[in-house]
Amino acid sequence: MCGIAGLIHRGKSSNVGSELQGMLQALKHRGEDSTGYALYGDTDGKHFIMRFKVGENVGEGSSSVMEDVSVYDERKKIVDQTLAELGAKVVKEERTLPYSLRYEIDYDVKDLLNFSQTIESIPGVEILSMGKSLEVIKDLGNAKAVCDRYSLDKLIGTHAIGHARMATESGVDIKSAHPFWGYPFSDVSVVHNGQLTNYWNNRRALENKGMRFMSECDSELIAVYIAQKMREGASLEEGMKDSLTGLDGVFTYFVATKDSLGMAKDTMAAKPLVLYESDDLVAMGSEEIAIRSVLPQEIDTYDPFDGEVKVWRI
């Protein structure tokens, strides 16, 4: 059991970091092994924001192997060298935690596939997100713990999705935590609640097409699956509709891009989702209490039906 939540403001920006923290904290009983945020902040759009990790959180409950911090420093150096070789200029650098970094990069390229493959060829390095407004932050612990650790409550933006995870089919670590970046597409992220039963078949087929998987978490498949459909020319909505038959199992998932937010529910409607929709705000979560954290007043909500796909734009 995991919990997912998302919201999109239409026509304005808001404190989405704080809002999503409240929604995910309301769902913490669905899992607090790890919590992840995909936040779409207000930026000038000039630079890429790259969130990446050079190691794992090896705190209490982690399934990762302990490493010395000097190893993280060494990996960071190699990343910096590689970025310079790729012609990418780091204009701003933040190291929130020894293993977690945020770079703003001046880099003029549309195809991030080669870029990402080069960076991630460095052992122990994983790009959590890459985009002009997307920032994926995920770590062990509940929503408040992660929010406090990364100071997310001040982030202003238009939309966000997040995930409170109870680890079931893969380890308690950052690489298995949601959201997943829709590699190699700029500003695409995914969160999922459910289980996929044709993970390995799909993974082998997608790897043969050059796509990459960083974890053995079945949910990562959704991000890669949608990304591959978009590579083949499908729109976000078309890719999501295709997934209803291409993915087997039970699922409710959200996908976000730089200007849109979508949801899809499997044909058995086995996983919960409650949705609130108005002209200026869409908020949704695994349980109504998530929505109530941002809209405490009495509101009209509903459960989307089986096989339903919806996409909203900012």
Place this chain on the structure above:
Amino acid sequence: MANLKNVTKKTKAQEMGMHTEVLTGRTQQKFFNPDEAENFYYFGTYDVDFNKRTDLDVKDMTAPEANKEIDNLMSQGYGTIVIKNPQGKHSLGVGILNKLNLIFEGSLGYFGMGSCDGPIVRINGRVGWSCAENLMAGKVVIEKNAGSCFGAAIRGGDLICKGSVGARTGIDMKGGTIIIGGDAGAFTGFMMQRGRIIILGDVGINLGDSMYDGTIFVGGEIGSYGSDAVDSELTSSDQDWLKRKLKVAEIGENFDVSKMKKIVAGKKLWNYDNLEPTEKKGAI
């Protein structure tokens, strides 16, 4: 009174040695006798006055605290309780085995009004998954929409949603009536065993999948039929019953029930002819 000890007929399963319990068929049904009404009560129930009314704000309460306070108010004789600010909390109003007029001014989360027997409930909001699960008797009315597993395994009473409901409505239901004013999702009536479901709007795929018995009435379009769910003739007595039920439910006042579809079990998968243990115990 039926004497099950004298029943000697063996089923095929018993002859094969699959179980030794004496099972009986529907001919052994025992009906409620009004003369014995005084024998039907729950330990710890209260004599309440419907005219004695109070409000309860649960905004800062946990669900167990709120439920305990409802019990406390009933013990003081309050027969009408208005719950303020439920704010989507889970498991509110569960386990009420009492006559009570309960009103929620807002929405409930999961498992609201579960395992109840007797209260009359009005929810001026939405409910989450598994509302009124295992309802034995009474009436629960939801003014807005409901989540999945609405009325799962109910055994009696009337459960009414004026809006639309999610998937698996009436799953495993064993009696009572579920009435939906809007649309219903996939697998409605999944494995239902008794009772009736009325849907005025459309219904999703696999309607009545693997249903053992019971009846489903649909006013709108049907996504698809589930295994062993088949059409049946809508009789005049069905129509009379539908009109009465919709009137009681305060929905579909002008709905043309003559155009409703009636779905029942084809009974090709049928292997169900036994009373439940509790019913059997009552009969003995």
